[in-house]
Amino acid sequence: MEFAPGTWRLAAPLFVAAVPATLLFAPLGLLLFALGVATVLFHRDPDRPTAEGVVSPADGTVSVVREEDGRLRVGVFMSPLSVHVNRAPRAGRVESVEHVPGAYKPAFSKDSDRNERVRVEGDDWTLVLIAGWFARRIHPYVDVDDAVEKGERVGHISYGSRADVVFPPEFDRADLVVAEGDGVRAGETLARR
Numbered sequence: 001m002e003f004a005p006g007t008w009r010l011a012a013p014l015f016v017a018a019v020p021a022t023l024l025f026a027p028l029g030l031l032l033f034a035l036g037v038a039t040v041l042f043h044r045d046p047d048r049p050t051a052e053g054v055v056s057p058a059d060g061t062v063s064v065v066r067e068e069d070g071r072l073r074v075g076v077f078m079s080p081l082s083v084h085v086n087r088a089p090r091a092g093r094v095e096s097v098e099h100v101p102g103a104y105k106p107a108f109s110k111d112s113d114r115n116e117r118v119r120v121e122g123d124d125w126t127l128v129l130i131a132g133w134f135a136r137r138i139h140p141y142v143d144v145d146d147a148v149e150k151g152e153r154v155g156h157i158s159y160g161s162r163a164d165v166v167f168p169p170e171f172d173r174a175d176l177v178v179a180e181g182d183g184v185r186a187g188e189t190l191a192r193r
Contacts, residue, residue: 004085004156005139007043011036042159045085048187050151054090054171056184057127057154058163059083065173065180072171074178074190075130075164078157085156087186088148089165092123097140104133120154126166129157151187165190 014036022029059082064075078084102116116131118138129138137158142148157163167175175191178184 002045002047003040004043004045004158005141006158007040010043010158011039014039042080042084043156044083045153045156046083048087048151048185050087050149050187051189053175053177053189053193054125054165054167054191055087055151056178056186056188056190057086057089057165059185060163060183062178062180062182062184063162064164065176065178067173068166071169072167072173072176072191073164074167074176075162076184077162080159083186084158084161085153085186086127086129086163088122088150088152088154089127089190090122090125091148091150092125094120094122094142094144094146094148096121096144097142099138102131104131118155122148124168126164127154128164128166129155130162130164131157132159132161167191 014032018029018032021032056076058076058078060076060078062074063077066073098119100117102114105115118129118140120127120142131138140155142154148154171191175193177192178190
């Protein structure tokens with residue numbers, strides 16, 4: 001199993017602190033050890049096959065399907081149990097990577113559109129990585145002018161969050177194969193074409 005970059009930097013202090021804590025107060029040591037294990041599992045990065053069409057950028061539940069500025073937007077809410085490594089919804093060249101400061105509302109709420117986020121603009125698609133109330137670390141792996149393949153890892157968000165795909169203008173709701181409430185996995189088809 002692969003892990004997102006920085007996983008051990010986050011988990012190691014918990015494992016190290018668990019040793020003396022166990023000697024002083026065993027339940028605290030066990031709690032710290034369990035948090036270390038949870039951190040490692042949270043940052044897992046399994047290989048995934050890539051399907052046809054526009055693919056999901058993340059594991060989770062479809063929480064947003066709407067049109068904005070003439071383009072279809074689909075958001076995937078990632079729970080703490082989801083894999084949080086994000087993938088390119090389509091192949092193309094990265095035109096911009098923009099960090100946008102903002103609030104830290106729960107990622108599943110409608111207000112999360114104003115949260116801290118990173119916008120990755122592709123040739124004809126946009127991926128928006130949105131931080132949640134606890135997720136305050138968005139780590140893009142790509143930069144301007146990088147060529148990405150569909151399903152390629154483009155970043156990760158530490159802890160609960162949301163990843164939205166803004167489709168090319170020619171897509172509409174009839175192209176979608178998912179609806180709000182559907183569970184998806186990174187690399188699975190969101191829309192045909």
